[in-house]
Amino acid sequence: MKPEITLVGAGLVGALTATLLAQRGFAVSVFERRPDPRIHGFLGGRSINLALAERGWHGLRLAGLQDRIGKLAVMMRGRMVHHPDGHTELLRYGRDDTEAIWSVSRGALNMALLDAAEAAGARIHFGQRLDAVDWEKSSMTLRDESDVARVQTWTTLIGADGAGSALRAAMAAATDLGERFEPLEHGYKELEIPKVSDIPVATFTPALSRQRERGDLFAIEPNALHIWPRGNYMCIALPNAEGSFTVTLFLPNAGNPGFANVRTGADARALFARDFADALPLIPDLEKDFDANPTGILGTLYLERWHLHGRALLIGDAAHAIVPFHGQGMNCGFEDAVELAELLYNAPNDAESAFAQFQRRRKPNADAIAAMALENYVEMRDSVADAHFLLMRALERQLAARKPGRFVPRYWMVTFSRLPYAVAFRRGEIQSAILRELSAGKTDLTQIDMAIADRLIDERLAPLPH
Ligand code: FAD
Ligand code: 8R5
Numbered sequence: 001m002k003p004e005i006t007l008v009g010a011g012l013v014g015a016l017t018a019t020l021l022a023q024r025g026f027a028v029s030v031f032e033r034r035p036d037p038r039i040h041g042f043l044g045g046r047s048i049n050l051a052l053a054e055r056g057w058h059g060l061r062l063a064g065l066q067d068r069i070g071k072l073a074v075m076m077r078g079r080m081v082h083h084p085d086g087h088t089e090l091l092r093y094g095r096d097d098t099e100a101i102w103s104v105s106r107g108a109l110n111m112a113l114l115d116a117a118e119a120a121g122a123r124i125h126f127g128q129r130l131d132a133v134d135w136e137k138s139s140m141t142l143r144d145e146s147d148v149a150r151v152q153t154w155t156t157l158i159g160a161d162g163a164g165s166a167l168r169a170a171m172a173a174a175t176d177l178g179e180r181f182e183p184l185e186h187g188y189k190e191l192e193i194p195k196v197s198d199i200p201v202a203t204f205t206p207a208l209s210r211q212r213e214r215g216d217l218f219a220i221e222p223n224a225l226h227i228w229p230r231g232n233y234m235c236i237a238l239p240n241a242e243g244s245f246t247v248t249l250f251l252p253n254a255g256n257p258g259f260a261n262v263r264t265g266a267d268a269r270a271l272f273a274r275d276f277a278d279a280l281p282l283i284p285d286l287e288k289d290f291d292a293n294p295t296g297i298l299g300t301l302y303l304e305r306w307h308l309h310g311r312a313l314l315i316g317d318a319a320h321a322i323v324p325f326h327g328q329g330m331n332c333g334f335e336d337a338v339e340l341a342e343l344l345y346n347a348p349n350d351a352e353s354a355f356a357q358f359q360r361r362r363k364p365n366a367d368a369i370a371a372m373a374l375e376n377y378v379e380m381r382d383s384v385a386d387a388h389f390l391l392m393r394a395l396e397r398q399l400a401a402r403k404p405g406r407f408v409p410r411y412w413m414v415t416f417s418r419l420p421y422a423v424a425f426r427r428g429e430i431q432s433a434i435l436r437e438l439s440a441g442k443t444d445l446t447q448i449d450m451a452i453a454d455r456l457i458d459e460r461l462a463p464l465p466h
Contacts, residue, residue, distance in 0.1 A: 009161035049104060079227050082276075159315065343361075369421040419464065
């Protein structure tokens with residue numbers, strides 16, 4: 001008899017986990033609140049994209065989806081910084097185009113993963129919302145779109161039902177999970193830069209007219225993650241394969257500018273005219289989008305416990321939602337899926353030890369990426385303009401070239417490797433200390449003593465495992 005697993009949530013992490021477990025011989029049932037997006041369209045309808053990095057690709061490869069997703073993904077080779085005076089500069093993420101991140105549509109990705117899960121043998125039940133769990137009876141109540149309830153029994157439950165997890169609430173009612181949510185004092189709003197042919201000619205700038213004559217699809221450089229850093233706040237834009245960009249405005253909730261003051265589309269237009277002037281003519285529906293789209297909230301979710309013995313486990317955002325600034329929420333969740341599938345495969349009839357191992361292995365890594373994601377907000381919105389930051393960045397590049405496999409930029413370890421996040425975090429701290437020591441009081445690379453640099457690196461950083 002195949003061991004049974006019941007998953008709650010067929011979002012990105014749930015669908016990948018279902019695929020990997022079904023591939024490994026488990027009888028997998030999945031209950032998903034929303035209707036099947038392959039039939040009803042992806043809810044929301046807006047093009048929302050995500051940045052996929054190496055950890056995410058690894059999960060997709062195991063699911064057999066690399067080629068299918070590869071065709072839909074737009075390469076982002078670096079950060080395109082839009083300075084207040086309108087000039088731009090590309091800061092590459094890696095050494096060459098083999099080191100890039102990729103923008104993919106959430107809807108397309110989720111649908112591909114649902115196909116893969118079903119092809120592997122998982123059974124997905126849509127329009128089934130988890131409402132309550134009866135731990136004594138090993139059953140749960142599910143409700144359909146008309147709120148009609150049914151009771152379903154289970155043997156082992158895995159919650160991949162996202163940051164607002166209903167399974168987490170049901171587990172917390174049975175035991176103290178040590179749950180803590182730390183809100184960020186900043187929120188976000190999504191806007192859109194349409195493809196050039198969808199921008200009304202009436203509002204064209206001369207640059208847009210030239211782009212239209214050339215037949216350009218994208219209004220700004222497609223192969224980059226665009227950032228408008230403005231100190232305490234910022235805008236970003238990620239390309240969509242059909243030619244548009246999803247723009248996200250990140251602002252403090254209070255203060256000026258802040259969402260408490262920038263309340264209406266008209267307020268937002270005034271803010272863009274002042275601070276994001278080069279983007280403004282590219283966002284024709286600014287007012288409409290701003291008024292129609294909700295203001296997203298951000299924060300970090302920490303739990304002391306992710307599992308209830310061998311009976312239930314939380315994974316993905318349900319266990320460790322993080323702030324978005326490293327673009328690693330999904331990537332980290334895919335790593336959860338891969339590690340869990342491996343652990344359960346090796347102990348198919350001992351979920352208790354698999355779950356305990358999972359938490360032991362993953363929790364330090366989840367905590368590390370949570371911390372690094374918070375730090376990357378400051379780095380994205382603020383430090384790009386600072387002269388000393390630029391010197392440290394140049395020095396980092398130089399040391400990385402001098403000591404390959406030893407001094408490796410933290411961004412690279414997080415984004416282009418599968419080294420544990422906790423290792424990237426720890427080595428990153430050591431490297432930052434070295435950069436600070438070497439650059440203290442210096443204004444130029446030529447003033448830095450490379451013999452000291454070599455010595456500090458050899459003393460404090462062991463070679464990375466290959
Ligand atoms: P989700 O994707 O939220 O899926 C949860 C699923 O559970 C959903 O399908 C939901 O309908 C279902 N569900 C919820 N409640 C119930 C219930 N009671 N019963 C049954 N089903 C239920 N990460 C990156 O790595 N890179 C990025 O660039 C990036 N960009 C992002 C942009 C935005 C706008 C947002 C909001 C997040 C972004 N993230 C990104 C984070 C990423 O989206 C999440 O980390 C990832 O989706 C987590 O996957 P999940 O499956 O755990 O949760
Ligand atoms: N998530 C991302 C990065 C790092 C880019 C860099 C940052 C939007 C709600 Cl804010 C953000 C990154 O350091 O140069 N890679 O991928 C994705 C990001 O935000 C996503 C799109 C987002 C939640 C809104």
